[in-house]
Amino acid sequence: MKVKGFLKDVGGASRVTKARLSAFENASPIPVKEDPIGNVAREWHPGKLELVVQDIYPVSPTAKTVRFVRADGKQLPPFYAGQFISLEFNVNGEIVSRPYSLSSAPYEARQENGYVEITVRKSKGDGFIADYVNNELKVGDHLLGNVGLGQFYYEPLRDAKRVMALAGGVGITPFASMAKEIAHGTLDMDLTILYGSVSSDDIILKDQLAALTCDRVKVVHVLSGDEPNWTGERGFLSAELIEKYTEGDTSYFICGPQVMYKFLRGEIQKLNVPQRRVRFEVFGQAKDITTFPGYPLEKRDEVYTVTVRRGTHEDRIPAKATESLVVALERANIRIDTACRSGECGFCRTKVLAGDYYVCPENDGRRGADKDFNYVHACAAYPLSDMTIKIPIE
């Protein structure tokens, strides 16, 4: 065995060791703390930020827009139009989080005195946070928010340049963000919004959308209610109507209430477009879990005891069979990190150590190995017996 000669060969290990030690010897002793790549990551994803309500203003007879700025006066993170913010509300001492699509545009967050906005409609008696935002939240209130989450945004490498938004009700908000960004010249896509509402009073952001209409942004209002003086489109967002406004290769982006999703899945099928051209925003927390296939109706009135392990600490809390584990934890004032509340993002990933549970089939975004080892996303999992779970310490 010879590379360059015996002596040189056998001296190799000593030679490289000396080289290494001398490199250290010659190095500077001054600490280098810079982590510019980490800094960019932190600028995009700073985690939960303390926000202040700067303004609240009506955008329809039934909805309000809330504007937030950072409490520390720093710049808000970049995000993609269509993404959401997860906000933590303190309602009578109970911390409850909710995701809201940002209705403001990314450029508005990054400009001087930047801000983000959400637009929330008054509930029809079924959304206590929606009511809280509409009735109780006030200018100057502080709350925590995680800005720029979710996968519902235009991806130029994947999507058709022409996007048709199929929006229902408050589902208009991510498209309002896109429309603003397009009109501002910083999002290179064409957007046609088919916006379904019950009545013209229900249309959210109507004037704002009208002001954004241009070559690249079109808005078509569609009313399903009986409104005699309405001259625009009527009915639901049917396949026929979608086809009428479709021009060439189009990606369909869908955001709206759960009933609309069920309807539109059927309509989209009729259009015969490739799967990659259809994108649904997450489903949201199931309105009534007992209506989903496989839910054991005989357990719907049960209240179980869930033992919650955090580190070496344990609590026992009550949990209704019809409410997700996240809701049970929030009611018991135990902090858990959540964001999408649709089983997708996995922020509330939880280990089930014992007990039975039901996972909402619309919202089962778990990894295969997680399923094998009894992990659930607590926002989409419902107790069916007494349980023991382990969650991160917040």
Add this chain to the structure above:
Amino acid sequence: MKFYKDHYDVIVIGGALAGLSSALMLADKGLDVLVLERHNLPGGIATSFVRGGIEIEAALHEMMSIGPEGNRLKVGKFLEDMGVFVDWLKVPEAYHASLPGIEVTLHPGLETFAKEVDREVPGTYDKVLKLLNLCHTVFDSVNELSIHPMSKPMMLLKHEAFVKTAGYSTAEVMDTFDLPQKARDLLAPYWIYVGSGFKDLPFTIFAVLMADYIGYGSYIPHKFSHEISLKMAERAEAMGVQIEYRQHVEKILVKDGKVYGVRTARGDEIHADYVISAPYPNKVYTSMIEPISEVPEKALKMVNGRRLSLTAFSVIMILDKPAQELGIKDYSIFIGDTMDTDELYKDLAGLGPYRYLTCICHNYGNPDATPAGTCSFSITTLPRVDGWKTVTADEYDAVKHRVAEQMIDDMSKYYGVNLRDHILEIVIETPMTVAHYTGMWNGCIYGYAHTMEDHIVARLQTAHEEKFIEGLEFAGAHQISGDGMGPAVTNGRKAAKNVLDDIKAKKEAAAK
């Protein structure tokens, strides 16, 4: 509310493969171990994610040092010894090489590989096999010496090839084999995983890489690398290890030159005799040790004297047709317009276009990887951190998309199919993505560059002198065995062994 015990034997910062390997080995010896992981699941980049209902591998191309059932290699055997049973699937080939004048698929097995190279470059069989055998001999020596160190004369006697090649670069040793350029090119593609040009890459590293991958083939877990991470974490917990997710350790507490605990971002101060750190020594010695005055100048000179290695840029796609229909025929393909590694290494310091790409189609190794009628296809390059350090938050998205588009276009040209017409899901992973999810220093997943100035043999020789704080060990790609998921496990074991040796030495000293 109290979430921790008053005291642990060992706190492991970081629940990825290295930290979990440490935890498993320490728990196996009866130690009380706490693992603190900043993310909400184990594994670091050894993980998966779900998009549009489809689970997608985050990082793993192929894992070395696993070996077939019944004859496991170092990493495969350690995991099974610890009670971690992963459903390993064998990757069917070594790689497909698409290089200037070359279009060939090569398979593992030293003789098979040499035969296949000979078919492309006739008359090279003996020389290539001889080189691969040399690699294998060096590989065996490294494995043995990393467990049983011995004196220099003894080493020369028993590990002659290892000793005699230790002082040379890959280029220097390769030159002695007098191979035609085309044969050299066919032996080079795995280079990307170690990332120094051959003129500066220690032959020892090249030898270990080739012997392991070509000699024994590679493996992937059935349920993505999350299966490895999760099974390790589950097993560790079953052995009594406490693992807490979403706990970001900010400070390592030191007094009189000795570690005594950590403090988390939440404010918990937790005490232990030993701390094993996945955070880079750069971060630990510049901002984590408290008080910072406990950091000796030598430690700073050491981290400043080392060069950060590679990070990763991947375009991961789920395509809406089976691989065959798109013309994708191989599990892994290395493609480049040159195989001059020194040239390519310079290229990696920039922001693209990158001239050397690695593509993986998981379906060929794991038929269950994606739903019927679809396939997964990722395009990766492993850039140096240098170029990416210059990108600002406002430029980031545009740079990321420009680089990704170029990579997709390059592969579309290669296949003669516009891949962009088939994208169901796409995720672009950048150095910033790595930094975001793992907190890795500058998004660097590859530790320190393997160079002739930071040679693995030198690292082994001086490791004992590079302990600057008593009770503080490191486990991660920044340690002796370097980067990759297999070496991560070995690095974790080494950190645990250092702790166990220290405990033993202290007990013996106390007995005297």
